[in-house]
Amino acid sequence: MQKKQFSVSDECIGCRACVEVADINFDINDDNIAYLKKQPTSTDEEIKCEEAMEVCPVEAITVEDVVAVEKVVTVEENENPAIEIEPILSNAIIKTTLDAYPQLKPVLTDISPKFKKLQNPAMYNTIARFATFKDAARLSGLSVCEILHTLNHALGIEDKLIAKMPECISANKEDEKIVGEKITWEESSERYIYNVDVITEIIGKVSKLSPQENLVIISVEEPVALLKTAIGLGLKLNIEENREFRVSIFNPKPIEEKLDWTERKDKFEVLDVRTMTSDPFDIIIKKSYEIEEDSGFILIQKFEPVPMINMLSEMGYECITDKKAPNEIWVYCHKKVSEKDQSETDSDKPSVVIQSATPVAYPVMMRLLQSDKIRKAINIKELKVWEETEKHLGWIVNGKADISFSALITSVKLKDSDIKIPAMFVWDNFYILTRGYKAENLEDIKGKQIQTPLFEEAPPAKITKYLIKAKGLNADDFDFVYGQPFGRPEQILRDFVFGQADTVILREPEASYAIKTMEKMGVDISIISYNEIWNEINKGFGSFPNAGIVLKGEFVRKHPELTKVFLDELKEAINWVNAHKHDSAKLSFDMMRQPVDSVELFLNRVKFEYVDGDKLIEKVSGYFNILIEEGIVDTEIDSKFLDIFTL
Incomplete structure (x- = not known):
């Protein structure tokens, strides 16, 4: 019976669209990296997988028709005795075996968490292509018999x-010794220590070696799986x-x-x-x-993304x-070759999650990402722009983010986390807007249903x-109304604009929108x-x-100079936004999903000022003393809390 079998290639960028x-x-x-945790077993699942393949922005998901193995029968159950089902032995190639019996993938993972690395397409399509289960036993520290x-x-x-037995484990036959050759190439000065914890990184580097490029690794034990992978990829080896x-x-x-x-753009x-x-x-x-220099990517969009093109041009693209x-x-986006010191390499740059x-x-962040100094100082491992504040907060608490742009009020929840908030740069925020009647003060909205962000115990309601x-x-005497499960500013904005709410509390930038x-x-409103x-x-x-800016404590301690560069460039970005509000609106309107004039109004209303230190x-x-006194937040202004705001 023909069934569809899906797979994810190493082109995956981890956007989670398929999930x-x-x-x-x-x-x-x-x-x-995305992976198939389960092949579809029903028509509905198959349709969903096909939809996932369609939404994948880099076409990393592929599908092929295969003969479905509903059940692997035993010898006794086999209706066709002519078909022999051979056992898996120690010299069997891992990928060949798992391709033949995909149902064994989770079985192998359950044997040892170290085999989870095979869920990475880069590992599965390189080392698993050449390594045997005997090699897997060496790497995992398990008995080959157990596997x-x-x-x-x-x-x-x-x-x-x-x-x-005992042929199953090739006990009477040693693997053929892998012999390298004399070095006839120029060696790199870099050395990599090889062990099971970094195998994914090393295999990735080996599989991506450019023509005439060299890599030297040091390993306590003979890295048999790596050697087989290198040979399988057509690479030369020198083994000492x-x-x-020492393997070159x-x-x-x-x-x-x-x-x-x-x-070559195509x-x-x-x-x-x-x-x-x-x-x-x-x-x-x-x-x-x-993307590496002198290479590029093709961005396909429904419209000409002018703001993104402008931003990429500032980042060294044409x-x-x-x-x-x-x-x-x-x-077609091409990253130009920049002039840089010979000592400067990507490996010198830390990978950062923002x-x-x-x-x-967002406008300040957009300008900051254009900084040539920032671009040369870091590699962006991941850039997340959340709509859900709670997920953003979770990444700070769990230490997944190195640099975050966050509301000050969240610092109360982060007091016991390893963070620093060295500067604030956005000031003021909330407004009450009304339509259909004139409101000059709080008393004028008494008796009205007030659409309120978040929930009753959250700061917007408590401060109001x-x-x-x-x-x-x-x-x-005031009627506060909250969304289900809580009020999102975007929804409150829509309700107000479409006349479904006449009194709302809105933060910036939604208030300006x-x-x-x-x-x-042509509708009159009160502010x-x-x-x-x-x-x-x-x-x-x-x-x-x-x-303001929230930095992971470990990041600050490990990269003090980079921290200074980042904060200096943040100041420059703020100054630029304040001096070029129309240009800033043109740069960020696409990300903010609003017309340029709405974003420009927001930039004219909001106050950007970099404040740090004493x-x-x-x-x-002063701010938190008022909030604590009024029972709006529950914390203590002690040295531990204030230490968050110093470097």
Whole structure:
């Protein structure tokens, strides 16, 4: 019976699109690469997998028709005795075996978590192509007998394995010694220590060796699986055995003369984002950082992504657009070769995870990512732009993010985390907007249903009730309404614009979006500023802090110079945004999903100012003392808390 069998190649960029569509069949491994955790076993699952294949922006998912193995029968059950089912022996190639019996993949993973590395397509398509189960036993530290008995038992043919003893483990025959050759190539000065913990990284480097490129590894034990992989890939080896093994691996292919990039642009990697349901910004930026110089990628979009093209041009790219069809624009993006010191290599640059769930910071973040100094100093391992604040917060708490743009109020929840918040740069934020009636103060909205972000115990509602109380009013006279399960600013904005709500609490930038939209619609609205009321109550307080930069403590300790560079470039980005608001709006409107004029209004209304050091601590202390006194947050302003705001 013909069935469809899906697979994920090493082209995967970890965007999770397939998981969103078919989470029963796809998942993301520890290396942030998608893999088939389960082949489809029903028509519905097969359809979902096909949808996942369609939405994959880099076409990393493939499918082929195979003869389905419904059940591997035992000798007794075999209706055709002429077909012999041979047991798996120690010299069997791993990939060949697992391709023949895909149901054994989870069985092998269950034997040892070390075999989870085979879920990485790069590992499965390289080392598993040449390594045997005897090699797997060496790498995992397990008995080859345990591996073979478990696999054959799963196939129902363990008795056949037993009958093959001791040949099953080739006990009477040693592997043929792998002999290298004399070094005739120029060796790299870099050395890599080889062990099971870094095998994925080393195999990846070996499989991507460029023509005439060399790699030297040091291993305590003979790296048989690696040697077989290198030979299988057509690479040359030199092996020296002293107290440890020193292996020099060389790609003998000649260096091809490169054509002008416009003549080889059709061979660039394709990144098709047309079918993605979420904003592809973070995926595109991550890809732009991964691409090597004098190489490129093809971005396919439904429209000409002018802001993204402008941003890429500032990041050292040159782009050519080609309209293939009405809703199919191909953008050929080529990363130009930059002038840099010979000592500067990508391996010197730390891989950094950057994230944000704070839209007010997007214009500054967009400008910051254009920084030539930042681009030369780091590799962006991952760039996440969250719509869900809770996921963003989870990444900070779990230490997954090195650099985050986050609201100050979250620092209360992060007090016991290893973080630093060295600077705030967004000030003020919330407004009450009304339509259909005039509201000049809080008393005017009494009795109205007030659409409120998040939930009742969250800061927006609590701060509003504090302002109401401080103005001599009773908060019980005000009707706060929350979304289910809680109010999202984007939904509150839509409800207000479409007339489904007449009184809303909105943060920036949604407040500015609403103001501009209602202006275009010719609808009069009222605006009540939290900052004005706050300063009526707390004379001379000034702007209250909104959002800033959150750094992982380990990152700061490990990279103090890079931290300084990043903060200096953050200041420059803020200054540029303040001085070039129209250009900043043109740069960031696509990411913010609003027209340029709406984003420009937001930039004219919001306050960007870099504040750090003693001034920051004074402002933060004053702000939180009020929040604590009013029961809005539950924390203590002690040295441990304030230490978060110093480097």
